[in-house]
Amino acid sequence: MKNTLFIFILVIWALQSNAQSQVPLGDPFILYHEGAYYAYGTHSPYGITVYVSDDLKNWKIPAEAKNGLALHKDDVYAEQRFWAPEVYFVNDQFYMYFSADEHICVATADSPLGPFKQDVKKSMIEDEKCIDNSLFIDDDGKAYLSFVRFTDGNAIWIAELEEDLKTLKMETITPCLHVSQDWEKEMARVNEGSFIVKHNGIYYMSYSANHFESPNYGVGFATVKNIMGPWEKYDQNPILQKPDGLIGVGHSAMFRDKDGELRIVFHSHHDDHKIHPRLMHIGSVYFENVNGEEVMKIGDDILTPTLETK
Template sequence: MNNKKILLAFLSIFLFLGIAKAQEPVPLGDPFILYFEGNYYAYGTHAKDGIAVFISDDLQSWKVPAETANGLALHKADVYADQRFWAPEVYFVNGRFYMYFSADEHICVATADSPLGPFKQEIKKPMIEDEKCIDNSLFIDDDGKAYLSFVRFTDGNAIWIAELEDDLITVKKETISPCLHVSQAWEEVWARVNEGSFIVKHKGKYHMSYSANHYMSPMYGVGFATADKVMGPWKKYERNPILQKPGNLVGVGHSSMFKDKNGKLRIVFHAHNSEIEIHPRTMHIGTVKFVKKNGEEIMKIGDKILTPELIN
């Protein structure tokens, strides 16, 4: 082989490695995306020592922000507990960033001056100290009142809701009310699980997306319920699930929603790493529309699914 052929062979190898590297999926379970000042920030279950964050300007290509310590927006040294950091959500309210997350099966909230963190708790304690709960999700209504939906282990994994004080940290325990528990046939494949709630308001009606079945099941999926009042009662869509095994993806769920830079409503969710491996779970993005059927607004997930890439 002459020198020219050797050089071409090496170039081909480097190009292949570069393409393979560019096509690495974003390794997040329970993902959440915040759009803020021209950039997207993705958070999720991934790191052992806290909450990881990735940044993008187009939703397709993501990177680890150089400004973070080891890619973490939150480190265990700054908050309650030191393990099981799950399902974060980040909101910008009144000039400050609030991260709602689970730590050692307790719901928590930490704050920061930047979407990259570092997120910290002034008082290192969970929002509900005397009970294990997970998957807390914030919803602020049009009148400014804040609510937190979350999972209690009351019937397997069941979804409950409560009002928050104006500090967005303190739960009004007397308002804690049930929302959803396992009640549809598609949810009974493996384990009693309703979890990963997220609330949006559309034309005056509240829509709560949620996930059902064990997250390790390929039949993990997403359904939704509606209510006239945010505290309920909630009624599940009779034709759930609206997202389950799309294309070649399995184990899809624990979704949340956000508006992209064009104002389009999107859904972000995780899937199993492959049809035979669960971890590391990977992040995927779809679109959300509301379609009118029989006088009712139905939440619908578009067929086109975006699989973001991690660029180092």
């Protein structure tokens, strides 16, 4: 009996240790810059968390980031709800797009570790709540921001940006996606977490649907030849839902790894019984010709990274 109890305790300890060693990030984003990977996401009530890795498998909290934060709430708009960051290196400066208290914001830094700050502490749209802002810079250098407005539940819109990459051209705001497919209607009307890539002249927008608390949170995509729309959803969505037994997967972003391969990063629920802290996972992205159409696919090789806790 004692031996059985001892083995049971060891199993529980191992499971808890494994869970604690995974990377606790919701709405994750990965930047590859000068030989290192930087992961940002929703985690801390005080700002935006950052982790660093050289191989995507093993991550650590960088000593250079104070309290493990690339962005602290004292340096930017709002006091709470710091969500869904994305970081880009443009013109020798790092730009972080993020949500704060359900407003879309952008801050800058000289290092991917921060500290990211705003010269003027304000949101990009001051008179309207919006979330999940994502940057896309086209081949001609023109910049666009896709983001969520609360116009039909959570719906995705897009707008052009001024050359400063901080100012929206308000007259260009255009709708992209709203809840329209049967799989998207669980617990709430949600299309969110957009991310745009361009492949062979076609724009692909990945997005997440269903309430993030749903086990059936998942990822679909839409395509268009003109980035301002109209976008058309893939009729076989979702392309990512409950992979390898993970549940609540979504709010994804894509990045190129050190070998130039397209990858996807997304979160899952912590486990079957608990949503938070959500955990980061990484997969591969490829395009497959299906009946003359190139379809975005997610590979089966899902990586669940670990976090150095010492």
